[in-house]
Amino acid sequence: MKVVLKIEDDISSLRNWDEFSEKLMKLVDSGFSEITIDLKNVKKLSSLALGAIVASHQKMSSAGRRLVVSNIGDELRKLLGETKVLSMIDIR
Numbered sequence: 001m002k003v004v005l006k007i008e009d010d011i012s013s014l015r016n017w018d019e020f021s022e023k024l025m026k027l028v029d030s031g032f033s034e035i036t037i038d039l040k041n042v043k044k045l046s047s048l049a050l051g052a053i054v055a056s057h058q059k060m061s062s063a064g065r066r067l068v069v070s071n072i073g074d075e076l077r078k079l080l081g082e083t084k085v086l087s088m089i090d091i092r
Contacts, residue, residue, distance in 0.1 A: 002034040008041050010047035021052045028056050033065050040071035057089045
């Protein structure tokens with residue numbers, strides 16, 4: 001089964017990160033074969049959010065499952081490239 005986690009706001013504060021991380025971990029632990037994180041409306045990600053994405057990717061990958069990040073804008077693409085996250089995860 002596949003699922004999409006649509007994020008509607010920047011993940012740049014501790015409050016936003018906590019909510020995002022909790023939702024993402026619940027999905028990862030639910031056993032979906034593929035989770036897509038839709039970042040269409042997101043312009044900023046904190047380092048904590050990047051860490052949650054990478055950790056989720058690693059956990060899913062080691063279980064033979066897939067994490068995808070979609071609809072990233074130019075600013076996020078640049079950030080993900082600079083932090084080497086772009087080369088680690090599947091971007092659509």
